[in-house]
Amino acid sequence: MDSDPRVRAWERRTAMPLLTLSALYLGAYAVLVLATGVPRDVRLAVLAVLLAAWALFAADYLTRLALSRDRPAFARSRWLDLVVLALPLLRPLRVVQTYARARERRGGPPRLTLEAQVIVYTGLTTVLLGFAASLAVYQVEHAAPGATIRSYGDAVWWACSTLTAVGYGDVFPVTTRGRVIGVAVMLTGLGLLGAVMGTFSSWLVNRFRQATGPVPDEDRPPPS
Amino acid sequence: MDSDPRVRAWERRTAMPLLTLSALYLGAYAVLVLATGVPRDVRLAVLAVLLAAWALFAADYLTRLALSRDRPAFARSRWLDLVVLALPLLRPLRVVQTYARARERRGGPPRLTLEAQVIVYTGLTTVLLGFAASLAVYQVEHAAPGATIRSYGDAVWWACSTLTAVGYGDVFPVTTRGRVIGVAVMLTGLGLLGAVMGTFSSWLVNRFRQATGPVPDEDRPPPS
Amino acid sequence: MDSDPRVRAWERRTAMPLLTLSALYLGAYAVLVLATGVPRDVRLAVLAVLLAAWALFAADYLTRLALSRDRPAFARSRWLDLVVLALPLLRPLRVVQTYARARERRGGPPRLTLEAQVIVYTGLTTVLLGFAASLAVYQVEHAAPGATIRSYGDAVWWACSTLTAVGYGDVFPVTTRGRVIGVAVMLTGLGLLGAVMGTFSSWLVNRFRQATGPVPDEDRPPPS
Amino acid sequence: MDSDPRVRAWERRTAMPLLTLSALYLGAYAVLVLATGVPRDVRLAVLAVLLAAWALFAADYLTRLALSRDRPAFARSRWLDLVVLALPLLRPLRVVQTYARARERRGGPPRLTLEAQVIVYTGLTTVLLGFAASLAVYQVEHAAPGATIRSYGDAVWWACSTLTAVGYGDVFPVTTRGRVIGVAVMLTGLGLLGAVMGTFSSWLVNRFRQATGPVPDEDRPPPS
Numbered sequence: 004m005d006s007d008p009r010v011r012a013w014e015r016r017t018a019m020p021l022l023t024l025s026a027l028y029l030g031a032y033a034v035l036v037l038a039t040g041v042p043r044d045v046r047l048a049v050l051a052v053l054l055a056a057w058a059l060f061a062a063d064y065l066t067r068l069a070l071s072r073d074r075p076a077f078a079r080s081r082w083l084d085l086v087v088l089a090l091p092l093l094r095p096l097r098v099v100q101t102y103a104r105a106r107e108r109r110g111g112p113p114r115l116t117l118e119a120q121v122i123v124y125t126g127l128t129t130v131l132l133g134f135a136a137s138l139a140v141y142q143v144e145h146a147a148p149g150a151t152i153r154s155y156g157d158a159v160w161w162a163c164s165t166l167t168a169v170g171y172g173d174v175f176p177v178t179t180r181g182r183v184i185g186v187a188v189m190l191t192g193l194g195l196l197g198a199v200m201g202t203f204s205s206w207l208v209n210r211f212r213q214a215t216g217p218v219p220d221e222d223r224p225p226p227s
Numbered sequence: 228m229d230s231d232p233r234v235r236a237w238e239r240r241t242a243m244p245l246l247t248l249s250a251l252y253l254g255a256y257a258v259l260v261l262a263t264g265v266p267r268d269v270r271l272a273v274l275a276v277l278l279a280a281w282a283l284f285a286a287d288y289l290t291r292l293a294l295s296r297d298r299p300a301f302a303r304s305r306w307l308d309l310v311v312l313a314l315p316l317l318r319p320l321r322v323v324q325t326y327a328r329a330r331e332r333r334g335g336p337p338r339l340t341l342e343a344q345v346i347v348y349t350g351l352t353t354v355l356l357g358f359a360a361s362l363a364v365y366q367v368e369h370a371a372p373g374a375t376i377r378s379y380g381d382a383v384w385w386a387c388s389t390l391t392a393v394g395y396g397d398v399f400p401v402t403t404r405g406r407v408i409g410v411a412v413m414l415t416g417l418g419l420l421g422a423v424m425g426t427f428s429s430w431l432v433n434r435f436r437q438a439t440g441p442v443p444d445e446d447r448p449p450p451s
Numbered sequence: 452m453d454s455d456p457r458v459r460a461w462e463r464r465t466a467m468p469l470l471t472l473s474a475l476y477l478g479a480y481a482v483l484v485l486a487t488g489v490p491r492d493v494r495l496a497v498l499a500v501l502l503a504a505w506a507l508f509a510a511d512y513l514t515r516l517a518l519s520r521d522r523p524a525f526a527r528s529r530w531l532d533l534v535v536l537a538l539p540l541l542r543p544l545r546v547v548q549t550y551a552r553a554r555e556r557r558g559g560p561p562r563l564t565l566e567a568q569v570i571v572y573t574g575l576t577t578v579l580l581g582f583a584a585s586l587a588v589y590q591v592e593h594a595a596p597g598a599t600i601r602s603y604g605d606a607v608w609w610a611c612s613t614l615t616a617v618g619y620g621d622v623f624p625v626t627t628r629g630r631v632i633g634v635a636v637m638l639t640g641l642g643l644l645g646a647v648m649g650t651f652s653s654w655l656v657n658r659f660r661q662a663t664g665p666v667p668d669e670d671r672p673p674p675s
Numbered sequence: 676m677d678s679d680p681r682v683r684a685w686e687r688r689t690a691m692p693l694l695t696l697s698a699l700y701l702g703a704y705a706v707l708v709l710a711t712g713v714p715r716d717v718r719l720a721v722l723a724v725l726l727a728a729w730a731l732f733a734a735d736y737l738t739r740l741a742l743s744r745d746r747p748a749f750a751r752s753r754w755l756d757l758v759v760l761a762l763p764l765l766r767p768l769r770v771v772q773t774y775a776r777a778r779e780r781r782g783g784p785p786r787l788t789l790e791a792q793v794i795v796y797t798g799l800t801t802v803l804l805g806f807a808a809s810l811a812v813y814q815v816e817h818a819a820p821g822a823t824i825r826s827y828g829d830a831v832w833w834a835c836s837t838l839t840a841v842g843y844g845d846v847f848p849v850t851t852r853g854r855v856i857g858v859a860v861m862l863t864g865l866g867l868l869g870a871v872m873g874t875f876s877s878w879l880v881n882r883f884r885q886a887t888g889p890v891p892d893e894d895r896p897p898p899s
Contacts, residue, residue, distance in 0.1 A: 169842035394617035618841035
């Protein structure tokens with residue numbers, strides 16, 4: 004992506020702290036949305052954590068921009084970083100690159116085959132994005148007039164049936180903001196979950212090939 | 228497609244004007260469908276733009292037919308051009324070829340990898356077709372008795388949930404013309420968006436491969 | 452499939468008549484289901500055509516069985532022929548093999564690329580199966596209590612939204628026989644239409660590759 | 676997976692009995708869920724069969740664990756065996772490996788091409804998982820207030836429309852346990868049925884390639 008050595012060194016060093024901070028951000032958001040009965044002071048503290056985490060994300064982006072030699076090129080090639088900074092609930096999208104950097108730093112041989120890596124990391128990204136989306140859709144929908152997503156369980160069920168493109172239609176967003184989140188979940192389902200499952204299919208075919216060895220062609224017509 | 232040098236030269240020269248004209252056509256159609264409150268004179272002017280753009284599309288097709296040496300072969304190999312002339316809302320389908328011609332003319336090295344090109348241009352085609360379809364379905368449905376697509380927001384939400392095959396069933400066309408548009412959107416979703424997402428998957432797997440280098444086979448059984 | 456020369460010679464000779472007979476069968480079934488207002492004599496004539504066509508299908512199968520040297524092997528390798536004989540509405544499934552045989556007989560160079568062939572012939576199979584399924588589901592559903600498929604237009608719309616896995620849920624079968632047809636349509640959609648669209652995707656990527664020539668790898672990280 | 680010779684020998688010997696036991700387990704569960712009118716003694720006998728089968732599954736797992744030289748490595752690489760032991764309705768997931776072992780023992784050349792094997796065995800796994808899921812969802816849903824899955828036929832129809840991602844929304848689970856089963860069915864549909872259908876597509880393209888021989892490139896532009 005970027006061959007600027009100072010940016011790469013910074014990104015390797017901050018990979019693990021950023022992963023932790025992302026988990027903290029998502030956890031704080033979950034508390035804010037779901038734990039509505041907590042005292043006002045606790046809510047304010049959680050809100051402070053959210054804002055502090057976001058400020059650190061912004062500081063990280065600006066530091067990298069400052070460290071890079073060709074700043075316009077950095078901004079262009081890292082456009083996704085800017086999108087994720089503006090919409091922090093999309094942060095799980097960074098997990099793949101951050102993981103690769105954390106591994107570079109830790110060194111050691113990889114532990115999984117390529118297909119297993121794609122399945123595990125892309126699957127994890129999908130689950131985290133689905134979790135963030137279910138929180139967001141619950142927040143904007145549960146009190147809307149005519150809403151069908153009224154409990155957090157409904158929101159999780161909606162996220163699952165939308166990510167897998169089943170779409171029963173028993174629960175669905177009715178507000179404009181809920182529908183915008185819905186479109187993001189549909190695209191995530193098509194893209195990320197499609198990638199997970201496509202990789203799973205090719206892994207399965209390989210597994211069969213290795214389990215059974217070479218096979219005859221008796222089912223096929225003669226070549227001429 | 229066609230090795231006739233005069234047709235190719237004409238197509239290279241007209242690529243950029245045709246792209247502009249297509250954008251103008253779609254914009255004028257959007258104004259006609261959505262801006263129902265504008266004065267009668269403005270509506271007539273917009274209608275004139277639509278008809279003029281269509282006349283230019285027809286003139287372009289006839290010019291190319293006249294320039295080609297083997298006219299029946301031209302008509303056969305360019306059957307999609309004739310379909311798009313008859314149904315101008317399908318014009319986004321031409322964006323890929325027109326782009327390739329505009330690039331031929333402009334010269335210079337390509338800026339994106341092959342996979343990124345497929346994702347960007349096919350994705351753009353899908354978005355434009357979805358936009359045209361949401362306008363058309365809004366036009367034929369919003370005043371129909373028993374309609375569920377009653378606002379333009381409903382039409383966009385319907386187009387997204389149909390393109391991604393989610394299909395909640397909260398909004399759907401009820402008229403015959405609306406259902407014909409719906410079938411076109413379903414096929415677009417399966418074909419174009421499927422291509423975008425399939426390419427995205429293979430891009431993602433490549434990205435993992437490059438981020439992590441060669442991997443061991445410890446997860447696999449011994450060959451014999 | 453079968454290297455028995457007498458069976459192959461018979462199948463080449465009967466390919467074109469069988470394609471015609473299949474079209475006749477489907478047409479007669481459509482008349483029987485849709486043209487309910489015709490005089491009783493016409494209906495009986497159409498029914499006679501249906502039965503005669505089926506008898507010819509059975510005679511063709513038995514002739515091939517008689518011609519083959521190893522009859523149990525013939526029955527095993529042609530199990531799909533027996534399924535199609537039992538359920539004649541599945542006859543479009545034979546169009547691929549019958550086409551290949553008609554082409555063998557006619558000779559001459561192929562006219563389409565491999566990808567275009569898969570798209571055209573599998574797409575045609577899907578359309579014909581969808582047509583047969585919409586007739587069958589209309590026949591068993593339209594008079595059922597609580598039916599949502601009440602007109603033939605509803606049945607076509609249902610077939611399209613089921614084949615593409617959109618499944619709005621505005622129309623769906625409610626009888627057991629209708630649901631059995633529905634499951635067949637779902638599997639057809641996943642299998643055949645999936646194959647059409649997957650092939651279309653790879654055709655599209657090839658098209659881009661040829662339109663734009665070799666591309667740089669600037670979007671990719673350095674190899675080490 | 677595991678190169679420990681004693682574990683492999685045990686797994687080869689027990690492959691066929693375990694397949695039989697799995698079929699018995701699923702059959703007993705079906706009787707328990709569906710045959711509600713049978714005498715109390717019969718129900719108790721069926722329940723005893725279920726528990727005995729489960730005890731044998733557990734004994735098999737513990738025996739293999741005891742036989743393996745590196746027990747923590749065995750537990751890690753066979754995590755799916757532990758999941759299937761905890762949720763015995765997922766047992767069809769083991770059919771692929773158990774089949775491979777039964778074949779190793781029986782010897783003899785394979786009878787199907789690789790693609791046909793993937794289609795047959797993964798398809799069978801999907802059908803068995805769908806059967807288990809329809810039983811489970813019927814058990815937890817049919818008496819729930821507001822349930823739409825009220826007969827076993829409804830449960831089978833729901834399983835089919837969910838596995839194929841059609842999701843009409845005429846029947847769907849309303850209880851939390853039913854929704855958990857639903858998410859499992861959605862993932863099975865995406866993963867296993869996606870693999871079956873993807874393999875079917877590539878088989879179909881190969882079939883066309885062999886039926887028609889090399890094809891010209893006349894549909895493609897000249898290389899330069």
